[in-house]
Amino acid sequence: MELEEMKGLWENMSEELDRQKLLTDKMVVEMTRQKYRDKLGQISLPETVGTIICFAMATYAIFNFEKLDTWYLALCGIISIAFCLVLPILSLKSIDRMKKIDFGKKSYRESLIQYAKEKDRFIKVQKAGYYLGFVFSLAVLPVAGKLMRGKDLLLDAKLWIWYIPLALIFHFLFSKWVWKHYSSIAQGAQNLLKELKD
Amino acid sequence: MIQEHEGIIYKISRVYFDQEEDQKDLYQEIVYQLWKSYDSFDDRSKWSTWMYRVALNTAISFLKRDKSKLKKVSSEGLDNFKMEPFDPVMEERIEWLYKSIQELSVVEKGIILLYLEGKRHDEIASITGFSTTNVGTRISRIKEKLKHQISN
Numbered sequence: 001m002e003l004e005e006m007k008g009l010w011e012n013m014s015e016e017l018d019r020q021k022l023l024t025d026k027m028v029v030e031m032t033r034q035k036y037r038d039k040l041g042q043i044s045l046p047e048t049v050g051t052i053i054c055f056a057m058a059t060y061a062i063f064n065f066e067k068l069d070t071w072y073l074a075l076c077g078i079i080s081i082a083f084c085l086v087l088p089i090l091s092l093k094s095i096d097r098m099k100k101i102d103f104g105k106k107s108y109r110e111s112l113i114q115y116a117k118e119k120d121r122f123i124k125v126q127k128a129g130y131y132l133g134f135v136f137s138l139a140v141l142p143v144a145g146k147l148m149r150g151k152d153l154l155l156d157a158k159l160w161i162w163y164i165p166l167a168l169i170f171h172f173l174f175s176k177w178v179w180k181h182y183s184s185i186a187q188g189a190q191n192l193l194k195e196l197k198d
Numbered sequence: 199m200i201q202e203h204e205g206i207i208y209k210i211s212r213v214y215f216d217q218e219e220d221q222k223d224l225y226q227e228i229v230y231q232l233w234k235s236y237d238s239f240d241d242r243s244k245w246s247t248w249m250y251r252v253a254l255n256t257a258i259s260f261l262k263r264d265k266s267k268l269k270k271v272s273s274e275g276l277d278n279f280k281m282e283p284f285d286p287v288m289e290e291r292i293e294w295l296y297k298s299i300q301e302l303s304v305v306e307k308g309i310i311l312l313y314l315e316g317k318r319h320d321e322i323a324s325i326t327g328f329s330t331t332n333v334g335t336r337i338s339r340i341k342e343k344l345k346h347q348i349s350n
Binding site: 003006007009010011012013014017018020028031032034035 | 201205208209229230233234288291292295298313314315316341344
């Protein structure tokens with residue numbers, strides 16, 4: 001058989017193959033599911049790392065709480081501990097709810113509706129984190145100062161003059177960067193679901 | 199897009215492996231890699247060029263990798279992997295065609311596949327990364343090899 005003859009045979013076979021379907025919808029759904037989870041993993045991984053750090057900080061503050069010897073330091077301590085315990089859990093929970101959408105079992109429309117709902121919940125948690133994060137950044141400094149150095153930083157007026165604007169700028173820029181990153185991932189996951197329509 | 203071109207993936211899988219189980223694994227891996235890297239697909243380059251490139255690279259890496267570490271997509275998805283049979287004469291000729299190609303080296307398999315797919319030398323060059331002249335030389339060498347195989 002010459003190469004040209006082989007080419008002819010190959011063409012015949014290719015035409016025949018084009019008529020046959022090998023890739024099942026099941027496989028497409030399975031791959032979409034994996035890619036969807038991988039995508040949301042890009043949010044859950046940094047959030048999990050953040051949660052571990054927050055929990056470690058909260059644990060440290062709880063075990064040394066008696067060192068916060070004034071009412072305002074104790075209040076800052078309570079705000080910091082509450083922020084470190086509650087917000088990460090809410091955030092991880094909202095990501096987990098998005099991850100758990102089983103679009104293999106639901107219809108295309110149902111999956112999209114549920115995703116939109118869970119995404120909305122996730123956005124609300126992130127927004128709450130944004131506003132409360134600023135309060136946290138103010139509350140955590142005196143707590144850290146007292147617990148780690150034994151100093152009451154709230155009495156140091158000079159420190160607050162530069163700390164407040166710096167914390168505000170850093171918090172704003174960091175949140176903006178995180179928000180942009182998370183939004184693009186959440187949109188990517190939504191696009192994956194939309195691709196299932198075809 | 200992938201579903202439209204699944205025949206190509208099937209042919210690549212058959213060119214690189216003679217055992218059905220291996221073909222199935224490679225098929226799944228190619229589909230998975232195409233799916234995974236679809237975001238990086240640059241619209242400026244032709245879809246089929248990109249697809250051939252990813253599929254052939256996957257096939258070559260697949261031959262080198264420890265299969266136990268591969269990410270399996272779904273073993274259920276390819277229950278009907280085998281092609282619907284052609285008439286017996288055609289079936290035999292196709293079987294022989296794949297067997298002849300499987301005798302070639304890894305790179306030669308890729309080049310002959312693209313040649314049989316009707317790709318021009320410059321297209322093969324852009325997919326494989328070889329120069330157009332090099333592709334021409336390699337195709338001539340493959341023709342010689344195949345002739346030799348036939349005469350034996």
